Amino acid sequence: MPAIEVAGLTKRFGETLAVDDLSFTVEQGHIVGFLGPNGAGKTTTLRVVLGLINATSGTATIEGKRYAQLSDPVHTVGALLDGGMFHPGRSGRNHLRSVARAAGVSDARVSELLELVALSGAADRRAGGYSLGMRQRLGLAAALLGDPHVLVLDEPANGLDPQGIRWLRDFLRQLAGEGRAVLVSSHVLAEVAQTADEVVVIARGRSVAQAPLAELTARSGGGMRVAGPDAPKLGELLRADGADVTGDGDRAIIVKGRTGEDIGRLIAANAIVISELAPSGSSLEEIFFELTGAEGGPS
Amino acid sequence: MSRALAAELFKLRTTRTSWAVMGGSVLLVVIISLIAALAGDFDSVGGTPPGQDIMSIAGLVQIFALVLGILIVATEFRHGTITPSMLAVPDRVRLMLAKLVAGVTAGALLGLVAGVLCALIIFPIFSARDIDSEVTTGHVIELIVGNAAASALFAAVGVGLGALIRNQVGAIIGALGWLFLVEPLLGIIPGFSDFIQKWFPSGASSETAGTSGLDDPLSQIPAGVLLAAYAAIFLVAGIAMVRRRDVSA
Numbered sequence: 367m368p369a370i371e372v373a374g375l376t377k378r379f380g381e382t383l384a385v386d387d388l389s390f391t392v393e394q395g396h397i398v399g400f401l402g403p404n405g406a407g408k409t410t411t412l413r414v415v416l417g418l419i420n421a422t423s424g425t426a427t428i429e430g431k432r433y434a435q436l437s438d439p440v441h442t443v444g445a446l447l448d449g450g451m452f453h454p455g456r457s458g459r460n461h462l463r464s465v466a467r468a469a470g471v472s473d474a475r476v477s478e479l480l481e482l483v484a485l486s487g488a489a490d491r492r493a494g495g496y497s498l499g500m501r502q503r504l505g506l507a508a509a510l511l512g513d514p515h516v517l518v519l520d521e522p523a524n525g526l527d528p529q530g531i532r533w534l535r536d537f538l539r540q541l542a543g544e545g546r547a548v549l550v551s552s553h554v555l556a557e558v559a560q561t562a563d564e565v566v567v568i569a570r571g572r573s574v575a576q577a578p579l580a581e582l583t584a585r586s587g588g589g590m591r592v593a594g595p596d597a598p599k600l601g602e603l604l605r606a607d608g609a610d611v612t613g614d615g616d617r618a619i620i621v622k623g624r625t626g627e628d629i630g631r632l633i634a635a636n637a638i639v640i641s642e643l644a645p646s647g648s649s650l651e652e653i654f655f656e657l658t659g660a661e662g663g664p665s
Numbered sequence: 666m667s668r669a670l671a672a673e674l675f676k677l678r679t680t681r682t683s684w685a686v687m688g689g690s691v692l693l694v695v696i697i698s699l700i701a702a703l704a705g706d707f708d709s710v711g712g713t714p715p716g717q718d719i720m721s722i723a724g725l726v727q728i729f730a731l732v733l734g735i736l737i738v739a740t741e742f743r744h745g746t747i748t749p750s751m752l753a754v755p756d757r758v759r760l761m762l763a764k765l766v767a768g769v770t771a772g773a774l775l776g777l778v779a780g781v782l783c784a785l786i787i788f789p790i791f792s793a794r795d796i797d798s799e800v801t802t803g804h805v806i807e808l809i810v811g812n813a814a815a816s817a818l819f820a821a822v823g824v825g826l827g828a829l830i831r832n833q834v835g836a837i838i839g840a841l842g843w844l845f846l847v848e849p850l851l852g853i854i855p856g857f858s859d860f861i862q863k864w865f866p867s868g869a870s871s872e873t874a875g876t877s878g879l880d881d882p883l884s885q886i887p888a889g890v891l892l893a894a895y896a897a898i899f900l901v902a903g904i905a906m907v908r909r910r911d912v913s914a
Contacts, residue, residue, distance in 0.1 A: 468672035
């Protein structure tokens with residue numbers, strides 16, 4: 367039985383279709399990255415899985431049961447969701463204790479988890495004064511209270527500094543090593559690339575891919591990356607010539623259907639200044655944009 | 666159920682707001698009781714025994730119990746803590762019932778403490794001032810128990826109202842607006858004032874407490890049943906609302 371199974375899930379908020387006939391599974395002991403741009407329907411999907419949002423149609427089950435039917439939810443599923451889930455006036459320790467009381471978890475376990483997420487020192491301060499990173503770590507501690515074998519984490523890297531992201535990555539690996547199933551959402555592919563066994567990519571509420579990461583990387587065509595002050599100008603020339611050109615930031619382009627030499631000749635013929643010309647490593651972001659149809663602009 | 670209730674009682678006692686509401690209202694009762702007992706002129710009071718009249722001061726906490734009931738639910742929606750609460754107790758009816766029991770417990774306790782303190786302050790002062798309270802010990806106990814019951818039931822109304830409206834400020838303003846604005850304004854209608862004081866929520870709560878100013882009030886137990894019916898209406902509507910609602914923050 368899969369740890370998490372989402373089948374034909376559709377959620378409509380009034381006129382807005384947030385999730386559209388989405389299906390995917392998370393097997394026991396696997397880490398699955400749940401990817402998509404902001405607003406793609408990731409959080410809505412996770413909240414349906416956790417029984418917080420009612421599906422318009424379709425089902426989401428955890429070990430074969432709907433969340434509300436789980437006899438001991440805190441010991442089965444741990445969840446970290448986006449947004450403030452703490453009362454700003456309650457201490458981190460008391461926040462965990464309030465969840466622990468509802469789930470029959472001991473205060474000793476609360477202290478143990480505070481230690482694990484390195485929050486013991488701040489545990490008795492009001493959570494309202496916590497930094498974003500501390501809040502995320504407190505949320506992770508809450509998710510792990512019942513020592514669950516399934517974890518649902520919504521953008522856990524949000525607000526973490528590079529050190530924190532590295533800590534999280536090691537932490538996720540450790541959790542999966544212990545045989546737990548982890549469904550972790552992110553809008554940044556690179557964040558989960560090093561940890562996820564496979565990824566589910568969604569865009570506008572629909573699944574666009576579910577595959578092991580290596581398979582997705584291989585699927586992508588690659589191309590040549592050209593960077594430098596005149597890169598946009600070169601891009602126009604190439605486009606006029608019928609090449610497939612996509613922007614990669616202000617001063618770089620990715621060119622498909624042209625060899626490095628083709629591009630080099632064009633550069634020489636037009637006295638163009640560039641600083642870099644190299645095969646694109648079919649960067650993860652590129653695959654991501656390709657799959658989701660999202661632009662690389664600010665969002 | 667006991668776990669969910671333990672969690673609710675724990676949440677209630679780990680925020681400053683609930684202590685401020687309870688402590689502030691009890692302090693208010695103590696101060697007003699002191700002033701009234703020391704400086705009040707009780708010869709002019711008509712039919713109401715002075716002891717009963719002044720015990721109505723303890724009834725101030727009923728409003729605060731209502732606010733406390735609202736806060737127990739609405740605060741969770743305001744800060745998003747409803748998410749972890751529902752994750753731990755996914756049966757929303759059970760979660761809301763746990764909140765109801767927590768609210769009723771806190772309300773009863775608040776009403777009891779206020780009533781006892783009020784009595785402990787006024788009766789020694791009365792005897793020192795040589796004022797006849799015109800109430801028996803049995804009657805005073807009825808007033809204290811009545812105040813505890815009225816506060817508990819008002820807290821239950823608050824839990825229902827909080828679930829129905831969920832917006833903390835909106836629910837509190839709505840409840841206080843009803844009690845201090847709508848009911849008094851309706852009372853302006855000739856002949857309607859007594860009806861309101863007998864049958865409407867604030868009237869039912871003073872009747873439950875045994876401190877109604879009416880000549881012909883409901884006695885404490887029927888008034889308590891009436892107030893419980895008001896609470897039931899809000900609770901059924903509120904729980905139905907919370908039950909089918911999407912929780913997205």
